[in-house]
Amino acid sequence: MKLVSPGAFAKSIVASVQGYSLLTGRAIAALFSPPHYFADTFIQLDSIGVGSVPIVILAGFFTGAVLTLQSTTTLKQFGAVDLTGRLVSLSMIKELGPVLTGLMVSGRNASGMASELGSMKVSEQIDAMRALGTDPIRKLVTPRIVATVSMLFFLTMISDTMGIAGGALVAVTLLRQSGAAFFHNAISALVMGDVVEGLTKPIFSGFLIATIGCYYGLSTSGGTRGVGKATTQAVVTSSVLLIIVDTLVTKLMIGIFGR
């Protein structure tokens, strides 16, 4: 591993933050002035949203199922097995649904964006786009941000639903609990603040995933090796930041809703 001086390292961090901020600012500004690339946005909505549905369904379903299995064992010790539905729904909607969906979409799409844009960068297609009079941020980054933010919102809803369904299935078939009681507890435990919290998180997560994937893609250098490196960095950075931002949003929501 190549060692760099602390000064050079600090400069590279500052330069990265500056580059990321400029990219993000310009991508957001592009939302409010023409030209708009609606066709590219719809392609991304399909690719990011519809393409991620199978993994989100599977991840959500089995997370709910395993949560039921694990929690029932503990709740049984306190004679509170009836609270399984309550625990599963609160956990899925407030925390696991948004975070796991974010991580799934990050693994699938931040890497996809970084590798696609990175390949375009190293093969001079980004320069060609600029030379042909098109702003790559407007055409490539803004549609991905819009698509990821909006689709992650709906994917999280799917994940929440599938998580509760998976939990219910395990509770009814394996643990011989009442399905009606499970769903009653699951729904009655929720208040508006929980749902708002669970659906606010994907807005932040989607924004992070898209901007970080695009930033690493457009910063790629060093040929195909650079594309691989950019892809890895995009997934790692977006996943870690996603969890950090999740903590901050949770704290904020607890401050607002008191739970």
Added chain:
Amino acid sequence: MTDPLSPIATEPAEEPVIEFSNVSITFDRDPVLQKVGFHVQRGQTCILLGPAGGGKSVLMKLANGLLQPDCGTVRIFGEDLARLSQREMFLLRSRIGMVFQESALFDSLTVEDNVAYRLNEEKVPEEEAHKRVLEALRFVELEQAVSKFPPELSGGMRRRVSIARAIITQPELTLYDSPTGGLDPITSTTIIELVVKQRDVSGTTALLITHRLQDAFTLATHRFNQATGHMEPIPDNGIDPSTRFLVLNEGHIVFDGSTQELVGTDDPWLKAYIA
């Protein structure tokens, strides 16, 4: 700010199309270009020669505003690129065609969509765009490849599609970054013939990078015969007066002059380079 799309308003007749003044640029503390200055007049073809790694492609990207110099001024059509906003820069680029070293075609688009890219951005009606794409592809003799994707094409074909994409809007300035790089001699000659054809048929100003001296001298000594549809030597060992040479070595311009001046140079390094 003047409108970069109105040539009459912005350019006096004698103003150079490309003008570099004291341009320097450094990457990772390595100076790539140092105090480079030259100009290219309207209708001229400037051939940029020099050893690999000498800063030729960087100079080309500076000319299209894809890079910004650390110091110095780059003026294109009389506009100082450093003073243009992003939007004005994109408008200015609509007057410039660029052929990239590795073609830089969009892999996910067909040849037709690649060539029509700029027309589609300008919302030209589909029917007219298709007609103009076929015209541009006919110019590069690649009409049959209209529905293919770039990965299905050979290196030479990709380069020809790249030329078609660059010239479809009939730009006033064409930048060729090593259009014959990595191609076999026969395909290279085909590409050079297209460059000569574009120069002589459209009278476009051009800046062309090449590593192949024979391509450079073919450009200087040949013309396009529209009657036969082929390139031919200029009679009586003639030399195209609009072709100029610029030689770049280690970030400095070591020669800026005509074909005759280059051939008759006394500079030992230049003599060895063109030998």
